[in-house]
Amino acid sequence: MDEQFDLLMDAGIQQEKIFLSTIMPLLKNAGSSHNADPDDITARTGESYSSIYFRASLIARIRLRGKLHTLSIPDRLADAIPSGIPVSKLASEKQFSRISFHESTAVSILESATLLAIERVPKEFDCCSRYIQCSDAKVCIHPDPKLSMLCGYRRILKSGRIFYGENRNIK
Incomplete structure (x- = not known):
C-alpha cells in the first residue's frame, strides 16, 4: 500500500513539474509586459506542493499529488479568482483560497495572480529623475x-493621472 502511495506521489510531483515548465514562460512574459524582471518570477517544488513566487511573495501553491488536485491562492491575491x-x-x-485544479482555468488565474502580485509591490519612493519623460510616455x-x-x-500614471509634462491632466 505504501509503495502505491509513493508512486502516486511521484507521479504527482512529475505532473507539477511538467505544468510549471509550461506555465513559467507565460508568467515571466506577463511579468515582463508589466515591466517586471522575469527572473523575479520563480517556482519551487516542495514536499507537499509546488509554489510560484514573485520575488519573496507567494503567488500560488499547486498540488497535483494524490487524489485531490488543487490550486491555492493567498487571500491578498484572491481577486484573481473569477467569480x-x-x-x-x-x-x-x-x-488561502483553494480551488479545484483545472489546467484551463489555472493558467488564467495564475497569470492574473502574478500581475496582481507585481502591482501590489509596495512603493519605496514617489518618483525618480525621469518623472517628466515618464509623464510624456504615460x-x-x-x-x-x-x-x-x-x-x-x-x-x-497607470491610473491615468499625469502630474507633469505635455500630457499633464492634474492641475
Missing part, C-alpha cells in the same frame, strides 16, 4: 525593472 468558481477554505490554511520608463516596481508615480 463563480467554487472556493474552499481549510482551517489549517485560513489565509508610463514608467525607468530601464531597471527592479527600481521601476518600487516607484509610486508608476501606479499614479
Whole structure:
C-alpha cells in the first residue's frame, strides 16, 4: 500500500513539474509586459506542493499529488479568482483560497495572480529623475525593472493621472 502511495506521489510531483515548465514562460512574459524582471518570477517544488513566487511573495501553491488536485491562492491575491468558481477554505490554511485544479482555468488565474502580485509591490519612493519623460510616455520608463516596481508615480500614471509634462491632466 505504501509503495502505491509513493508512486502516486511521484507521479504527482512529475505532473507539477511538467505544468510549471509550461506555465513559467507565460508568467515571466506577463511579468515582463508589466515591466517586471522575469527572473523575479520563480517556482519551487516542495514536499507537499509546488509554489510560484514573485520575488519573496507567494503567488500560488499547486498540488497535483494524490487524489485531490488543487490550486491555492493567498487571500491578498484572491481577486484573481473569477467569480463563480467554487472556493474552499481549510482551517489549517485560513489565509488561502483553494480551488479545484483545472489546467484551463489555472493558467488564467495564475497569470492574473502574478500581475496582481507585481502591482501590489509596495512603493519605496514617489518618483525618480525621469518623472517628466515618464509623464510624456504615460508610463514608467525607468530601464531597471527592479527600481521601476518600487516607484509610486508608476501606479499614479497607470491610473491615468499625469502630474507633469505635455500630457499633464492634474492641475
